[in-house]
Amino acid sequence: MKIDILTLFPDMYIGPFSESIIKRAREKGIVEINIHNFRDYTKDPHGNVDDTPFGGGSGMVLMCQPIFDCINSLKKDNSKVIMMTPSGRVYNQKIAYDLSREKHLIILCGHYEGFDERIRSICDMEISIGDYVLTGGELPSMILTDSIIRLLPGAIDEESAKFESFNNNLLDYPVYTKPRVYNGMEVPEILLSGNHAKIDEYRYQEQIRKTKELRPDLLGDKYEDKV
Ligand code: ADE
DSSP, X not given: OEEEEEESOGGGGTTGGXXXXXXXXXXTTSOEEEEEEGGGGOOOTTOOOEEOOTTOOSSOEEOHHHHHHHXXXXXXXXXXXXXXXXXXXXXXXXXXHHHHTOSEEEEXXXXXXXXXXXXXXXXXXXXXXXXXXXXXXXXXXXXXXXXXXXXXXXXXXXXXXXXXXXXXXXXXXXXXXXXXXXXXXXXXXXXXXXXXXXXXXXXXXXXXXXXXXHOGGGTTTTTTTTO
C-alpha cells in the first residue's frame, strides 16, 4: 500500500512513523509513506496557503489551489482521497478494514483553520476520529495510518489480529501473565486447565460479558439471552 499525507507540518510525523510496527512495515516494503508539504505547491508570491473568509468572520481558510495541485499531482485511478475533519464520518475498525484493502490513500490534513468548501469536491471521503476538535488533522491522520497499517498482511502476527477488540463488535477477552497470584488477585482457574476448547468458550463468554459491561452500545440487542 502507498500512503501520501498532505500537511503543513511534516516534522510532526518523524517520531510516530519511525518506531515499532510502522517502522518495520516500512522497512519490509509493506507500506510506502510519503509526507508532502502542500505549501510547496502554492502559486502565491508570498507562499501563503490560506486567506480570510469571504463574508467575514474569524480565522483563516485553506485555499483551493495548493491543495488541488498537490492532490492532482499524486492522484491515480486507484487513489482514495481522504480529508481529516471533525465534521467527517466517525472512524471505527470497520472503516479501517475497508481502507486496508485500498492500494493508494491520499490523506489531507488541515491545521488551525477550515478548508475552502470546494476542496471537498476532490475528496472521496471525510473522516473524523471523534466528536472533539483538535488543532489539526495531523494526529488524526497518524491514528488512521497506524490502524490501517497494522491490518496489512505481514505487519503484525495475523493470529493476534483475528482475536482483537471490535471484531464481531466485541471487545477483546481479558488476558493474564505470571504470577498466578498478584496482591491476592488470582488468574481464573480455567486458563491453567490446559483444556483449549473450554478456554475458547470461556474467552468468548468473557468477550460478551466485558462488552456488555464496558461498551453495551456495540451490542445493540445481540447476545440478549446468552449471558
Ligand atoms: N481535525 C481536527 N479535529 C479533528 C477530528 N476530530 N478528526 C479529524 N480531523 C480533525
